[in-house]
Amino acid sequence: MxxxxxxxxxxxxxxxxxxxxxxxxxxxxxxxxxxxxxxxxxxxxxxxxxxxxxxxxxxxxxxxxxxxxxxxxxxxxxxxxxxTNGRKWQFVSHVWVEMLPYAANQCRWSGQAQKLRRGGELLTHVWLLMAHLGLTEQFQISEGHARAKLIVEF
Known part of the structure; x- marks a missing residue:
């Protein structure tokens, strides 16, 4: 989509x-x-x-x-x-939990920001959370106590 x-x-x-x-x-x-x-x-x-x-x-x-x-x-x-179906769903959910942060980190940040303006999707929110926690490759703080400020305009 x-x-x-x-x-x-x-x-x-x-x-x-x-x-x-x-x-x-x-x-x-x-x-x-x-x-x-x-x-x-x-x-x-x-x-x-x-x-x-x-x-x-x-x-x-x-x-x-x-x-x-x-x-x-x-x-x-x-x-x-x-x-059982329950065991298969558990297996699939574990794979998804591993794939979700990887996929969020691979997406372009401009696309993520675009989606976030319209409410976002699960992947967008995972990306934002990872960026906030400093877990993305796109935003890295090298030293000091830097803060990031997100400005959302409606």
Whole structure:
């Protein structure tokens, strides 16, 4: 929804390629108007045995195929290892907690500030909290007792 918050270069290329591949997939399968549940089912039915690099080489930077592989892997934990849905959600939440500060730190600060003016998103608030605590690479205080002042205009 906010590609300007992605890193220049590969982040925006991945976003563009993934959107294009998703549109092509849904048009090809004629499931644009069937609803979210059917669309998810069709994505899970996608054959993920052959890696995309074998089919497309390194031309596409889409992560749609990888997302489908990940979803299938998470679902297979039921039968392979006897994981409950609660245990899977706990696993996913731990991964998210690790990824959130990393993602917040990778976003451009100008994009974050733009989103904050309109209330922000979770990633924006994590970025602001990290900046306030001096945990970002974008704002570093080298010495002394410096203070930062945030001015928000409405």
């Amino acid at each position: 906010c590609p300007f918050m992605l890193l220049n270069g590969i982040g925006q290329i991945r976003f563009r390629d993934t959107c294009a591949e998703a549109e092509e997939f849904f048009k090809e399968k004629k499931i644009m108007k069937l609803g979210e549940r059917k669309a998810c089912t069709k994505l899970l039915d996608m054959c993920t045995d052959i890696l995309p690099s074998k089919v497309k080489g390194d031309r596409s930077k889409s992560v749609l195929f990888d997302a489908c592989r990940l979803a299938k892997a998470l679902q297979s934990l039921d039968s392979d290892r006897g994981w």
